Amino acid sequence: MTGTPPSGAPDVxxxxxxxxLIRRFEEACAELYAxxxxxxxxxxxxxxEAVAVGALDVLDPGDSVVATYREHAHAIARGLEPGAIMAxxxxxxxxxxxxxxxxxxxFDRARGFLGGNAIVxxxxxxxxxxxxxxxxxxxxxxxxxxxxDGAVAEGAFHESLNLAALWxxxxxxxxxxNGYAMGTAIDRALAQTDLxxxxxxxxxxxxxxxxxDVRAVRAASAAAVDGIRADGxxxxxxxxxxxxxxxxxYDPERYRDRAEVDRWRARDPVLLHERRLRxxxxxxxxxxxxxxxxxxxxxxxxxxxxxxxxxEPVADLYRHVxxxx
Amino acid sequence: xSANEDQPSYREAMREALREALRExxxxxxxxxxxxxxxxxxxVTLGLLDEFGERRIRDTPLSELTFVGAGxxxxxxxxxxxxxxxxxxxxxxxxxxxxNTAAVARHMSGGQVGVPVVIRMASGGGxxxxxxxxxxxxxxxxxxxxxxxxxxxxxxxxxWMLAAALEDPDPVVIVEHSGLYNLRAPLGEPPAPDRAWRAxxxxxxxxxxxxxxxxAVQTALAGAERxxxxxxxxxxxxxxxxxxxxxxxxxxxxxxTRRVLVVDExxxxxxxxxxxxxxxxxxxxxxxxxxxxxxxxxxVPMPYAxxxxxxxxxQPEDVAAAGHHLVAADG
Numbered sequence: 001m002t003g004t005p006p007s008g009a010p011d012v013x014x015x016x017x018x019x020x021l022i023r024r025f026e027e028a029c030a031e032l033y034a035x036x037x038x039x040x041x042x043x044x045x046x047x048x049e050a051v052a053v054g055a056l057d058v059l060d061p062g063d064s065v066v067a068t069y070r071e072h073a074h075a076i077a078r079g080l081e082p083g084a085i086m087a088x089x090x091x092x093x094x095x096x097x098x099x100x101x102x103x104x105x106x107f108d109r110a111r112g113f114l115g116g117n118a119i120v121x122x123x124x125x126x127x128x129x130x131x132x133x134x135x136x137x138x139x140x141x142x143x144x145x146x147x148x149d150g151a152v153a154e155g156a157f158h159e160s161l162n163l164a165a166l167w168x169x170x171x172x173x174x175x176x177x178n179g180y181a182m183g184t185a186i187d188r189a190l191a192q193t194d195l196x197x198x199x200x201x202x203x204x205x206x207x208x209x210x211x212x213d214v215r216a217v218r219a220a221s222a223a224a225v226d227g228i229r230a231d232g233x234x235x236x237x238x239x240x241x242x243x244x245x246x247x248x249x250y251d252p253e254r255y256r257d258r259a260e261v262d263r264w265r266a267r268d269p270v271l272l273h274e275r276r277l278r279x280x281x282x283x284x285x286x287x288x289x290x291x292x293x294x295x296x297x298x299x300x301x302x303x304x305x306x307x308x309x310x311x312e313p314v315a316d317l318y319r320h321v322x323x324x325x
Numbered sequence: 326x327s328a329n330e331d332q333p334s335y336r337e338a339m340r341e342a343l344r345e346a347l348r349e350x351x352x353x354x355x356x357x358x359x360x361x362x363x364x365x366x367x368x369v370t371l372g373l374l375d376e377f378g379e380r381r382i383r384d385t386p387l388s389e390l391t392f393v394g395a396g397x398x399x400x401x402x403x404x405x406x407x408x409x410x411x412x413x414x415x416x417x418x419x420x421x422x423x424x425n426t427a428a429v430a431r432h433m434s435g436g437q438v439g440v441p442v443v444i445r446m447a448s449g450g451g452x453x454x455x456x457x458x459x460x461x462x463x464x465x466x467x468x469x470x471x472x473x474x475x476x477x478x479x480x481x482x483x484x485w486m487l488a489a490a491l492e493d494p495d496p497v498v499i500v501e502h503s504g505l506y507n508l509r510a511p512l513g514e515p516p517a518p519d520r521a522w523r524a525x526x527x528x529x530x531x532x533x534x535x536x537x538x539x540x541a542v543q544t545a546l547a548g549a550e551r552x553x554x555x556x557x558x559x560x561x562x563x564x565x566x567x568x569x570x571x572x573x574x575x576x577x578x579x580x581x582t583r584r585v586l587v588v589d590e591x592x593x594x595x596x597x598x599x600x601x602x603x604x605x606x607x608x609x610x611x612x613x614x615x616x617x618x619x620x621x622x623x624x625v626p627m628p629y630a631x632x633x634x635x636x637x638x639x640q641p642e643d644v645a646a647a648g649h650h651l652v653a654a655d656g
Contacts, residue, residue: 129398
């Protein structure tokens with residue numbers, strides 16, 4: 001899948017800003033979890049920032065996004081207000097899901113952000129359906145669907161790739177291959193670990209991408225999106241990445257050793273991109289400091305917004321089960 | 326049951342309802358296994374492919390999880406999909422999507438993302454198709470907040486209920502009893518809007534109320550006929566909707582006739598009949614002249630052999646015997 005020009009030249013500083021914001025946001029979430037402000041399950045995206053930022057940079061406002069339970073980054077990259085996301089984290093009515101969803105279920109209908117889904121693989125059929133609606137209405141829109149390597153073991157993965165290809169539906173399948181389905185290494189779960197090859201067998205263009213390189217992800221996504229908009233049919237990206245932190249805040253990480261984590265940390269997507277920006281003369285110490293401060297301020301503002309939020313009255317418990325009429 | 330071949334069948338009534346929905350709303354489309362070229366496993370959708378084309382009458386692969394999930398996704402995106410699953414047994418392959426996504430998306434999005442999908446499935450036994458095509462699992466769906474469940478038991482409801490389901494902004498499961506498709510009766514008039522989701526008295530009677538739904542309604546009516554022959558007046562209340570349950574109608578009936586017999590083809594334990602008995606106990610206990618009685622499906626997987634299958638499904642004589650006992654047990 002080469003030769004298709006990207007939809008436009010990337011704003012490489014904007015990509016960097018977004019990754020920094022996500023990194024700082026996730027670190028703040030870990031701090032708030034330790035302080036028992038955020039409860040429940042919390043899955044952080046630290047190490048995988050280049051995937052969400054690179055892929056979502058090429059979407060149009062009219063497109064839709066279906067994400068996983070590790071989806072703070074996708075929400076931020078899709079333009080949801082960090083304050084509304086943080087308010088959701090701490091269960092406030094001002095949260096992007098009104099406090100009913102929490103970390104794993106961020107939604108924003110206006111931005112086509114159709115949720116974090118915490119059933120592994122369950123988002124894929126939904127993305128196929130959203131794309132079916134887009135296709136039947138002959139819209140130019142597409143649906144980006146994020147999932148991990150763990151989802152590849154689910155029947156829904158295979159059924160969804162088959163149906164999207166069979167019906168030529170505009171889905172961008174983005175597999176975040178971080179090497180582990182929770183604690184099970186990919187080669188202990190899948191007989192075929194070349195996921196791009198696997199997807200290509202369903203009859204769609206599929207590419208393996210360095211998921212630690214935001215520009216590579218962005219370029220591959222742009223080419224895939226151009227192809228989808230031209231042909232209507234789906235495309236598949238396998239973004240090879242790594243989760244630096246534990247699966248969730250309950251994970252003692254018995255299944256991997258420190259040396260492996262350190263090897264991947266040497267390819268930190270944020271630091272890689274910063275180094276490249278410096279080499280290109282687009283960033284210096286002062287600039288880097290300013291960007292870091294900007295991210296810090298944005299996250300502080302998000303926390304302040306969340307802290308100022310309100311608790312939904314218990315009398316409203318039964319709201320949102322059915323539409324209010 | 327009427328043998329009048331001039332009257333429309335339950336199957337034809339449902340087909341006409343689908344046809345009307347497809348004609349009136351461009352957002353409506355049908356999706357399911359063999360609904361197009363084959364004409365539907367119960368021939369409900371026969372002819373619709375020719376009339377509406379492949380864009381709106383979509384044959385799917387045997388991927389229940391994904392075509393139901395795709396219906397949910399399309400509904401989230403503003404369409405009004407009607408998804409057909411061959412039998413309720415097969416719907417278990419899609420249970421994750423129905424329970425974990427369709428039923429909860431509105432709630433976990435804080436009210437933003439509704440799922441106006443209609444999922445049709447055939448339920449029930451009586452056709453000797455054994456333990457993987459005959460069960461009555463509708464109570465599973467009726468258990469779940471966020472879902473609504475309809476069980477059309479009459480030709481009229483086969484014709485008129487779908488419109489109410491499609492108007493609903495949230496997911497609706499329609500359970501059609503596979504033994505009813507050849508039932509013939511006049512279509513009647515569409516129910517008044519405020520009755521669309523309510524139970525209905527199909528037969529008046531003063532001595533007891535038989536509460537039933539789906540395929541068991543015909544059994545209840547036949548049982549009531551036998552009771553009439555021995556001078557017992559049995560009212561038959563067709564629930565029509567399993568969630569939200571029309572609790573008021575059940576309680577009013579209990580207060581009216583003072584004896585309640587529940588007929589449910591589903592299994593007794595932790596089933597709809599238990600919920601109905603509990604409703605009566607909660608709200609009409611002091612109106613009762615006798616404990617609530619139940620005639621339910623035998624707690625076995627559905628056997629193939631015809632005589633055993635018949636023994637496993639409530640029959641009119643079982644209903645009559647239970648009704649007789651209930652009235653005779655009067656204190």
